[in-house]
Amino acid sequence: xxxxxxxxxxxxxxxxxxxxxxxxxxxxxxxxxxxxxxxxxxxxxxxxxxxxxxxxxxxxxxxxxxxxxxxxxxxxxxxxxxxxxxxxxxxxxxxxxxxxxxx
Numbered sequence: 001x002x003x004x005x006x007x008x009x010x011x012x013x014x015x016x017x018x019x020x021x022x023x024x025x026x027x028x029x030x031x032x033x034x035x036x037x038x039x040x041x042x043x044x045x046x047x048x049x050x051x052x053x054x055x056x057x058x059x060x061x062x063x064x065x066x067x068x069x070x071x072x073x074x075x076x077x078x079x080x081x082x083x084x085x086x087x088x089x090x091x092x093x094x095x096x097x098x099x100x101x102x103x
Contacts, residue, residue: 026065026102027083031072033058038073038097068102 031039033054041049041062049062064070064082072078075089075098082102089098
């Protein structure tokens with residue numbers, strides 16, 4: 001019986017060990033589209049949340065999780081926020097889109 005209480009303190013220690021991770025584990029993603037842009041959100045092992053052209057003036061909101069992947073065509077025409085903070089949509093060298101791994 002004395003060994004039963006021992007695992008309980010171990011769980012908070014594991015959570016405390018994860019605390020230094022920067023950002024949130026996903027959350028509410030808001031995309032404000034100024035020009036027509038392709039938007040795709042991939043989730044491992046599940047159907048895509050979205051994979052379509054979003055028209056200029058549109059606003060899309062999604063609940064995303066850590067490890068989701070966001071792809072935005074014409075990233076200069078889209079502003080994004082994740083869990084209330086600005087999310088940078090950086091276009092890779094020689095690419096016409098931004099690929100962001102949600103953390």
